Amino acid sequence: MNYQWYPGHMTKAKRMMQENICLIDLVIELVDARIPLSSRNPDIDELGKNKSRLILLNKSDLADAGANQAWIAYFQRQGFYVLEINAKTGQGLKAIQGMVKEACKDKIERDRKRGIKNRPVRAIVVGIPNVGKSTFINSFAGKACAKTGNKPGVTKGKQWIRLNKELELLDTPGILWPKFESQEVGRKLAYIGSMNDEILQMTELAMDLTAYLLEHYRGELLERYQMEDCGEKLTPVMVLEHVCENRKCYKKGQEPDYEKAAALVVDDFRSGRIGRITLEMPESARLD
Numbered sequence: 001m002n003y004q005w006y007p008g009h010m011t012k013a014k015r016m017m018q019e020n021i022c023l024i025d026l027v028i029e030l031v032d033a034r035i036p037l038s039s040r041n042p043d044i045d046e047l048g049k050n051k052s053r054l055i056l057l058n059k060s061d062l063a064d065a066g067a068n069q070a071w072i073a074y075f076q077r078q079g080f081y082v083l084e085i086n087a088k089t090g091q092g093l094k095a096i097q098g099m100v101k102e103a104c105k106d107k108i109e110r111d112r113k114r115g116i117k118n119r120p121v122r123a124i125v126v127g128i129p130n131v132g133k134s135t136f137i138n139s140f141a142g143k144a145c146a147k148t149g150n151k152p153g154v155t156k157g158k159q160w161i162r163l164n165k166e167l168e169l170l171d172t173p174g175i176l177w178p179k180f181e182s183q184e185v186g187r188k189l190a191y192i193g194s195m196n197d198e199i200l201q202m203t204e205l206a207m208d209l210t211a212y213l214l215e216h217y218r219g220e221l222l223e224r225y226q227m228e229d230c231g232e233k234l235t236p237v238m239v240l241e242h243v244c245e246n247r248k249c250y251k252k253g254q255e256p257d258y259e260k261a262a263a264l265v266v267d268d269f270r271s272g273r274i275g276r277i278t279l280e281m282p283e284s285a286r287l288d
């Protein structure tokens with residue numbers, strides 16, 4: 001299968017970020033905790049250089065807890081501030097304010113020396129489509145937030161969300177497009193649902209995913225589908241056959257409906273029903 005990306009508005013999105021970056025003190029980058037590297041676009045490092053940087057491992061509830069810790073250590077070693085969050089439930093969001101202060105301490109100190117008091121840190125939220133940017137902005141800003149409206153020096157129509165007297169967020173997140181450095185990256189983006197499913201061959205995708213799960217999350221996979229472990233000879237095809245039986249995926253005439261079973265496995269994975277699963281690890285750490 002050849003993974004492709006059809007970025008309709010890629011240039012527009014990049015231009016929007018280039019225009020805005022000069023107004024920003026802090027770049028808050030959301031990545032998917034299940035694929036923290038494959039869900040990044042390295043262009044952000046160039047675009048956000050000289051800015052304070054905070055990486056949020058979002059959807060951490062769907063990722064392996066141990067792997068989340070390994071990724072936090074990895075990004076910290078690269079010099080980023082980093083936190084794991086669940087934008088949907090709001091878990092982990094409380095720690096952000098303190099970390100923003102820490103990440104922007106040089107700017108705050110510079111302002112203080114120049115006699116500028118109470119100038120809030122201005123931040124932009126960036127990330128690839130579907131990583132949770134809107135969910136994050138909504139939960140983080142909450143109901144109490146107020147749009148501060150246009151300000152001098154800000155392009156007309158741009159809105160800032162004032163979270164408190166120390167922090168303002170640009171209300172439009174910056175969309176980055178995933179970078180396909182390899183088919184491997186494309187495949188992982190497809191697993192998590194960041195590509196249009198219509199162009200994907202579900203059965204092939206599910207087989208590849210199942211092969212990975214058999215290797216790294218065997219217990220969780222077999223438990224989900226109430227399957228006996230028959231040792232090494234257990235193949236992805238056998239798992240799909242079992243899912244057809246277990247979930248009654250049949251076409252007319254009792255013929256197994258592999259396509260349906262495949263969609264079911266992929267959907268179970270995406271929604272966390274198989275378990276908390278991480279699809280890539282930093283080089284320094286390995287899955288059991």
Ligand code: G4P
Nearest residue numbers: 058059060085086087088128129130131132133134135136
């Ligand atoms: P975007 O702006 O970056 O494109 O992403 P958006 O906020 O629209 O979120 C994409 C999907 O990811 C949404 O699901 C959202 O609920 C889900 N999501 C965001 N953050 C988290 C998280 O931390 N954990 C989990 N488990 N899910 C998260 P959806 O299927 O489009 O909508 P819904 O079914 O949640 O209503």
